[in-house]
Amino acid sequence: MSLFSIFNVAGSGMAAQSLRLNTVASNLANADSVASTPEAAYRAREPLFAAMQGQPGSGNAAGEGVQVLGLSESQSAxxxxxxxxxxxxxxxxxxxxxxxxxVDELVNMISASRSYQNNVEVMNTTKQLMVKTLDLGK
Incomplete structure (x- = not known):
């Protein structure tokens, strides 16, 4: 895995966690809503993620980032x-x-926020390593 592909992986992770945070915000905004029928009531949503696989024949069996498959609605009563x-x-x-x-939404918010922060740290560390590598050539 090249250092440039690390940016792609971390960037896709950041985009996925951003979507997760937006979904949590939507859920919390609708937490106290009411409706006249059970079918019209707001149902909690959660994003579905999957690992993107590397190109066939590239020799890299590890995932190449995160892809969003869609949103699922809670089936609880x-x-x-x-x-x-x-x-x-x-x-x-x-x-x-x-x-x-x-409570579940706040836990999801904290988890998504930490995951986003971790991806930012990965990008910053990779950037620092690339700058240090370039400094070796001076």
Missing amino acids: IPSRYEPGNPLADADGNVYASNVNP
Whole structure:
């Protein structure tokens, strides 16, 4: 693996963690939303990642970065609350809340933030190594 491909790997990791942070922000923004039916209630989302494989025949079996496969929605139960005064209440007086767990989202936010920081450190270290290598030629 060349030093230049390290930038590609770390950059794809940073892009993936940025998407993860945006998804967490979206989930937290909708954590207290309610709807009139369980189908209309907001469901927590989470990005799906996969390792990108190197080119066939390149001799590099290690992954070449991260690719985003898409977003998945949580299949956990949608909680209902009895709020007959709510304008979104159904005929029985129930409203349906999102299935976002704020504690899980905060853990995801911390994890994504740390992963992003680690990728930044990888890029900075690689840059420093390249500069030191160039300084050897002076």
